[in-house]
Amino acid sequence: MEGSPSQLALEAVLRPLEFAARDDYAQLDRVVDLAASLEQAADRASHGAVPVELRKAYRAVRDAFRKASKPGAERAAVERALTVLAPFARPEFAREALNQPPSVLPGLGPRRAELLAKRGIRSVEDLLYRLPASYDDRRHLDTIGSLQVGRHATFVARVLGSGFAGWRGRGGRGGRLFEAVVGDETGTVQLKWFRGTEALERTVAKGALLLVTGDVKRYRFSLELQHPEVELLQAEPDEGADPEVPRRIVPRYATPDGLHPRALRRAVAKAVADFSDLVPGRLPDALVQERSLPTPAEALRALHLPDLDADAVALSDARSPGHERLILEELYLLELGLALRRDRQARAPGLALQTQGPRLTAALRGLPFRLTGAQQRVWKEIAGDLARPHPMSRLLEGDVGSGKTVLAYLAAVAVAESGHQTALMAPTELLAEQHYRTLCSLAKGSALRIALLTSSVTTGHAEAIKADLAAGEVDLVVGTQALLQEPVGFRSRGLVVVDEQHRFGVKQRAALRGRETYRPHTLVMTATPIPRTLAMTLHGDLDLSVLDELPPGRQPVQTLLLRAGEGREVVRAIREATARGEQVYVVYPLVEESERLDLRSASESAERIASAFPDLRVDLVHGRLDAEARSAAMGRFERGETQLLVSTTVVEVGVDVPNATLMVIEHAERFGLAQLHQLRGRVGRGKKPGTCLLVARGASEGSEARLAAMLETTDGFTIAEADLRIRGPGEFLGTRQHGRLPDLRIADLLRDRRWLAVARETAHDTVRRDPGLERDPALREAVTLRWGEPLALSEVG
Numbered sequence: 117m118e119g120s121p122s123q124l125a126l127e128a129v130l131r132p133l134e135f136a137a138r139d140d141y142a143q144l145d146r147v148v149d150l151a152a153s154l155e156q157a158a159d160r161a162s163h164g165a166v167p168v169e170l171r172k173a174y175r176a177v178r179d180a181f182r183k184a185s186k187p188g189a190e191r192a193a194v195e196r197a198l199t200v201l202a203p204f205a206r207p208e209f210a211r212e213a214l215n216q217p218p219s220v221l222p223g224l225g226p227r228r229a230e231l232l233a234k235r236g237i238r239s240v241e242d243l244l245y246r247l248p249a250s251y252d253d254r255r256h257l258d259t260i261g262s263l264q265v266g267r268h269a270t271f272v273a274r275v276l277g278s279g280f281a282g283w284r285g286r287g288g289r290g291g292r293l294f295e296a297v298v299g300d301e302t303g304t305v306q307l308k309w310f311r312g313t314e315a316l317e318r319t320v321a322k323g324a325l326l327l328v329t330g331d332v333k334r335y336r337f338s339l340e341l342q343h344p345e346v347e348l349l350q351a352e353p354d355e356g357a358d359p360e361v362p363r364r365i366v367p368r369y370a371t372p373d374g375l376h377p378r379a380l381r382r383a384v385a386k387a388v389a390d391f392s393d394l395v396p397g398r399l400p401d402a403l404v405q406e407r408s409l410p411t412p413a414e415a416l417r418a419l420h421l422p423d424l425d426a427d428a429v430a431l432s433d434a435r436s437p438g439h440e441r442l443i444l445e446e447l448y449l450l451e452l453g454l455a456l457r458r459d460r461q462a463r464a465p466g467l468a469l470q471t472q473g474p475r476l477t478a479a480l481r482g483l484p485f486r487l488t489g490a491q492q493r494v495w496k497e498i499a500g501d502l503a504r505p506h507p508m509s510r511l512l513e514g515d516v517g518s519g520k521t522v523l524a525y526l527a528a529v530a531v532a533e534s535g536h537q538t539a540l541m542a543p544t545e546l547l548a549e550q551h552y553r554t555l556c557s558l559a560k561g562s563a564l565r566i567a568l569l570t571s572s573v574t575t576g577h578a579e580a581i582k583a584d585l586a587a588g589e590v591d592l593v594v595g596t597q598a599l600l601q602e603p604v605g606f607r608s609r610g611l612v613v614v615d616e617q618h619r620f621g622v623k624q625r626a627a628l629r630g631r632e633t634y635r636p637h638t639l640v641m642t643a644t645p646i647p648r649t650l651a652m653t654l655h656g657d658l659d660l661s662v663l664d665e666l667p668p669g670r671q672p673v674q675t676l677l678l679r680a681g682e683g684r685e686v687v688r689a690i691r692e693a694t695a696r697g698e699q700v701y702v703v704y705p706l707v708e709e710s711e712r713l714d715l716r717s718a719s720e721s722a723e724r725i726a727s728a729f730p731d732l733r734v735d736l737v738h739g740r741l742d743a744e745a746r747s748a749a750m751g752r753f754e755r756g757e758t759q760l761l762v763s764t765t766v767v768e769v770g771v772d773v774p775n776a777t778l779m780v781i782e783h784a785e786r787f788g789l790a791q792l793h794q795l796r797g798r799v800g801r802g803k804k805p806g807t808c809l810l811v812a813r814g815a816s817e818g819s820e821a822r823l824a825a826m827l828e829t830t831d832g833f834t835i836a837e838a839d840l841r842i843r844g845p846g847e848f849l850g851t852r853q854h855g856r857l858p859d860l861r862i863a864d865l866l867r868d869r870r871w872l873a874v875a876r877e878t879a880h881d882t883v884r885r886d887p888g889l890e891r892d893p894a895l896r897e898a899v900t901l902r903w904g905e906p907l908a909l910s911e912v913g
């Protein structure tokens with residue numbers, strides 16, 4: 117792995133010095149041409165992009181050897197050089213230098229440094245990594261005649277007249293409006309500064325030729341630029357030949373108010389000139405060569421001070437080689453942290469389970485359906501994990517209805533066959549209850565002993581179940597978080613399954629672990645797929661299985677969007693579905709009428725619907741209903757005793773009633789995209805085609821985009837991408853919930869997905885070759901620094 121250019125240059129100078137000084141200068145005579153070669157090396161090093169002190173030190177070394185042509189003088193020169201360079205040879209030198217406050221840079225006094233600090237720029241390094249938000253391509257000049265409102269423009273023009281336009285408002289210094297009219301052969305335009313200064317007055321004087329850059333605005337019937345940047349090209353018209361116009365690509369930074377863009381640009385340019393060579397590269401050499409990447413130092417220079425022949429489009433789209441290098445650097449450290457964690461988990465001791473036994477064979481044979489190809493593949497992956505003497509940490513992603521439950525069941529049988537127990541956690545009681553019923557019917561063939569433990573189970577009953585668990589009389593306990601909240605003693609917990617993982621926080625996931633001598637196997641299931649590379653990063657400590665095939669015979673759910681006033685369509689759809697003997701969900705966002713929002717409450721609507729369809733049996737399910745009543749209502753719906761279930765979002769996840777074919781979502785505009793997709797997933801689960809009616813009764817932020825996405829596709833992965841686009845990665849990923857990823861300075865998980873995959877592969881490769889990064893302490897330290905706390909790496913799970 118490469119170090120920083122500064123480190124390499126320093127080594128090139130130090131190595132011969134140290135060799136010469138060895139054994140009390142015994143080697144001095146054996147170094148041929150010492151003075152000449154050191155003079156050269158020091159001279160070369162003194163031109164690097166390193167702090168002035170270091171450049172001075174190199175020059176002192178150079179001069180010392182330049183004078184040391186006489187034989188006896190060499191030793192003195194070596195001694196002097198070693199003394200002069202010693203402070204820079206400390207390993208902390210680069211980091212301390214980069215950590216200095218920006219105020220060490222020219223033009224950034226304490227007041228301006230304060231402004232930058234408010235934007236999170238507290239060090240030279242922060243400044244280096246704050247890349248330009250965009251670039252002005254000043255290689256091509258505009259003409260005044262071609263200026264367009266709303267565009268950023270750069271042009272050369274002569275001042276036709278200028279001056280202060282009297283006192284404005286507050287008056288006093290800095291409160292005066294300064295105006296100028298400038299022109300070229302194609303037209304004239306007005307420039308305005310609300311706080312004109314004397315210096316400006318001197319620059320923008322009649323007759324001066326200026327390079328003007330700024331945003332073009334409309335003022336009444338003409339165009340103007342407010343606070344443009346101007347550069348004086350020629351003070352007087354009669355200075356002879358046309359002046360040379362500097363054609364450059366100029367970086368534009370997000371500049372805090374009170375700081376002139378040019379001042380910030382100068383400071384950054386200085387930071388690049390004095391510090392960029394201190395920035396080390398961490399990527400493996402092979403990757404750097406394969407992709408012909410610049411060093412980070414070169415990348416920073418290319419991005420902050422672009423060459424004349426740079427690709428302006430690539431620069432603006434963050435797709436230049438410089439971007440690629442810095443983004444890969446950042447993502448590599450991110451993925452290394454995850455890979456280290458995962459590697460550690462994978463090597464922790466765990467229970468090796470029986471996955472070929474007769475009970476499992478019977479269970480497989482007794483399934484009411486054939487496993488799909490995807491289910492078979494994933495089962496192999498899970499079984500393979502369970503058989504190894506290390507804890508499984510696996511994420512199972514599968515769209516709604518792809519058949520995840522049966523895999524949890526098979527795993528539980530394998531665990532029971534080896535004499536251990538399984539805990540299955542569901543996000544809601546409703547879902548726990550349903551899983552309990554489903555698993556009980558699956559378990560007939562395998563004699564799996566199953567219990568349900570939720571907060572609604574009566575105390576006495578719960579105590580009995582806990583006693584059975586402790587005694588090993590129960591193989592599989594299905595429950596909600598109540599399972600976590602109080603200590604539940606297992607005789608031997610071998611597997612924890614977390615269903616619908618998106619509902620669980622990371623903390624809760626962590627709480628699942630750690631009481632046993634052996635960490636139990638963990639299977640996390642989710643139906644809210646997130647794009648694959650993102651999933652691999654967010655859950656980088658988990659192995660990933662994907663169920664990418666639905667059971668046979670499924671037909672895509674037909675989705676229709678209705679607006680307020682199209683209620684008759686809803687009535688007709690309900691009539692048609694129930695006439696075919698099928699069942700219907702009607703979902704509302706809230707239980708009770710809120711005074712602020714004119715939402716129709718589910719309870720009110722249940723009554724209305726019941727009276728509208730006097731011949732149908734209608735039930736109501738919502739969060740406030742006690743467990744028994746809710747379970748009874750769900751049971752009636754599952755058995756087909758009721759045809760219409762009016763509910764709040766309690767049916768959102770997991771509920772599985774294949775005879776239900778119509779999903780009506782009221783106030784669809786109020787639901788999130790993932791929620792809408794989950795709700796739609798409640799129908800079309802059997803062989804019969806499903807229909808989903810989205811009833812929009814208004815609009816809310818982003819609602820049209822969400823509804824459009826629902827109409828466009830039924831594929832969970834596509835939906836997830838749309839969700840990510842609409843909400844932006846921050847909110848989508850729930851940074852607060854997932855708060856364990858370090859902040860990214862340059863990379864963007866969404867924009868840079870293809871590089872994320874490269875970074876991930878490389879990181880895994882690195883950890884495979886050097887588990888724990890013992891052979892590369894510098895890299896290990898960089899990862900630790902990036903992840904904030906060393907704990908993040910050492911903590912198992």
Ligand code: ADP
Pocket residue numbers: 485486487488491514515516517518519520521522643667668770772774801
């Ligand atoms: P999800 O992945 O959404 O949790 P479930 O496990 O609830 O899906 O399964 C959805 C439905 O598909 C259930 O009714 C289940 O019995 C059925 N199912 C699962 N696997 C198959 C299969 N291989 N063939 C036919 N039906 C299946």
Ligand code: MG
Pocket residue numbers: 520521615770
């Ligand atoms: Mg499920």
